[in-house]
Amino acid sequence: MNEVKCECGHVNPHGTILCEACGKVFEEQSNDDKKLLDMRYEGSARRSQTYNKTFIDKIWNFFSSVKVGVWLIVITLVASALGTVLPQEMYIPPVMPASEYYEDQYGWFGKLYYDLGFHNLYSSWWYLILVASIGVSLVICSLDRVIPLYRALKAQKVTRHDGFLKRQRVYGVTQLNNSEKPYDTIKERLKLKRYHIREEDGNLLAEKGRFSRWGPYVNHVGLIIFLIGCMLRFVPGMYVDQILWIREGETKVIPGTDSEYFLKNEKFTVEVYDKEKDKEVFNKALEKSGMVAKNYQSDVVLYKKKGETVAGEEAELEKVKDYSIQVNKPLKFEKFALYQVDYKLNELNKMSFKLINKETEKEFGSLTVDLYNPQTEYELEPGYSVNIISYFPDFQFGEDGKPMTKSRIPNNPAFVFEMFTPDKPEGERSFVAIRQNIEPFGDNEYKMAFNGIETKHVSALTVRKDLTLWTIGIGGAIFMIGVIQGSYWNHRRIWIRRKDGEVIVAAHTNKNWFGIKKELQVVLDGTGIEEPIDQSIDEKKVNEEKVG
Numbered sequence: 001m002n003e004v005k006c007e008c009g010h011v012n013p014h015g016t017i018l019c020e021a022c023g024k025v026f027e028e029q030s031n032d033d034k035k036l037l038d039m040r041y042e043g044s045a046r047r048s049q050t051y052n053k054t055f056i057d058k059i060w061n062f063f064s065s066v067k068v069g070v071w072l073i074v075i076t077l078v079a080s081a082l083g084t085v086l087p088q089e090m091y092i093p094p095v096m097p098a099s100e101y102y103e104d105q106y107g108w109f110g111k112l113y114y115d116l117g118f119h120n121l122y123s124s125w126w127y128l129i130l131v132a133s134i135g136v137s138l139v140i141c142s143l144d145r146v147i148p149l150y151r152a153l154k155a156q157k158v159t160r161h162d163g164f165l166k167r168q169r170v171y172g173v174t175q176l177n178n179s180e181k182p183y184d185t186i187k188e189r190l191k192l193k194r195y196h197i198r199e200e201d202g203n204l205l206a207e208k209g210r211f212s213r214w215g216p217y218v219n220h221v222g223l224i225i226f227l228i229g230c231m232l233r234f235v236p237g238m239y240v241d242q243i244l245w246i247r248e249g250e251t252k253v254i255p256g257t258d259s260e261y262f263l264k265n266e267k268f269t270v271e272v273y274d275k276e277k278d279k280e281v282f283n284k285a286l287e288k289s290g291m292v293a294k295n296y297q298s299d300v301v302l303y304k305k306k307g308e309t310v311a312g313e314e315a316e317l318e319k320v321k322d323y324s325i326q327v328n329k330p331l332k333f334e335k336f337a338l339y340q341v342d343y344k345l346n347e348l349n350k351m352s353f354k355l356i357n358k359e360t361e362k363e364f365g366s367l368t369v370d371l372y373n374p375q376t377e378y379e380l381e382p383g384y385s386v387n388i389i390s391y392f393p394d395f396q397f398g399e400d401g402k403p404m405t406k407s408r409i410p411n412n413p414a415f416v417f418e419m420f421t422p423d424k425p426e427g428e429r430s431f432v433a434i435r436q437n438i439e440p441f442g443d444n445e446y447k448m449a450f451n452g453i454e455t456k457h458v459s460a461l462t463v464r465k466d467l468t469l470w471t472i473g474i475g476g477a478i479f480m481i482g483v484i485q486g487s488y489w490n491h492r493r494i495w496i497r498r499k500d501g502e503v504i505v506a507a508h509t510n511k512n513w514f515g516i517k518k519e520l521q522v523v524l525d526g527t528g529i530e531e532p533i534d535q536s537i538d539e540k541k542v543n544e545e546k547v548g
Contacts, residue, residue, distance in 0.1 A: 010155065013148075015050030018043025020155040023164025036535060037167045039508055042156075044148035064144040069137040076130045083121035086113050090120075090242070096407065123234050135227045142220040153210060158200035160495055162504075168495075170507040170517060172532025177501070182527035186496065189523045195494070204496040213510060215486020222479030229471030240336070240465040247349070248456045251303070251317075255463050257336065262303040262317055268343060268457040271295040296343050297326040298459040302333060325461065335465050342460035348410045350454035353432070355380055355419060358447050364421070366451055371410035383422040386448070390416040395433050403431070417448045492516050494523075505532045 010021035102110035240256030365380025395414035414433035
């Protein structure tokens, strides 16, 4: 593309509307000599409005559009809102696969929700592409505007073209001799107003608050950093937010630690408010719920794996420390924190049964089933044994009338036992559930009778690790700096040019025109130079007269 050389000698990029140095209007139309100039980007050449030939140009032009950026934000916000209609997959109970859970709980809408990928929205590839597209739009929008604007403001001369000054919103001409006294007064007053003054051939350029022009672009930088911080949450090892259910006496690997750290729940304790002692303070709450937790805590032991282990080999653990995790008193180690968030009391852990002869009530041994790790075969007295054919931790009958389990949690366990005795070597089968004992193949001589249960408390801990907070925090802070920078200051310029016994005064600001006009009143008061007029108001009056 050919560059454009102005009569002032400055070479401008192709597509420039106003000369960066003197402000001369290029390709000026005959009827536009009274039209006010669009000064948003100083008439500089923006790449998106100049080049449209290559594939890269088209991509650049697409993302440089403010409309495209707004639509990307709107689409992302709508998608984010839809992601809150139903719980995300990480928050649903582990009772069944997500594909079945959503349809089972929410019907056809749940199935559609799952099929469209909203069940795992915030880590889905298309949602991340939307967020990345917003970031790309912010980068390209900023570069497309800030670089030409910076170049134009840096190259501007003190002496500006007559056409540039005439088409400023605030403009005035006064006949005045060449006495220097008014100009000395004006310069002193402008300095008191904290203007930076440049002089050239008797002409003045007073400028202040240029840094406020960079406020929107500082906003963009902050938003880009903020978005990067959000996307870093999906990088392995940067962000962990998972629930760990751990029973008393159980040792489990801590999620997100790459199987390096383990946690053992030694004991879970719940303290409740006493209905008599604490009745005055918690009377309403106690009457409503009957029990209000005063404190619940998990006494745990943190372990660290020693050395490397072969697949299938049990890890050797080294004790790190003992700790009591309470609400708002997390266990912290390295970059992790474990918070006490929930609990479940008296969860079924083991069930005991005894094999008896139905007619004589004689017992032939007992067995204890670990509901989380049941054996398939149990040897009782010599010649007597029991096999578990089927196990349903959370039993219910399905629509087809067959037994099924709602979840892997033993809330309502049921078993199909096969009992072998010397007189029944082929075995007898019995379906046993809580308060149910069904013999599907006719009357048996033997049965499995309930013999007791063992329960354990279960503690729910949230495992958190967030290495993105600093990035998000810095991005948010930079964004707020940009907001303050662009909101509480404004870029003001005043041009004073002397030519052939006339004094031309023109002014421009990116906002708050009332403020700059008030400053001009103070600066020009008593100097003999007339206060310039607001040409946008005059244009409105002319248009109103034409309509009338």
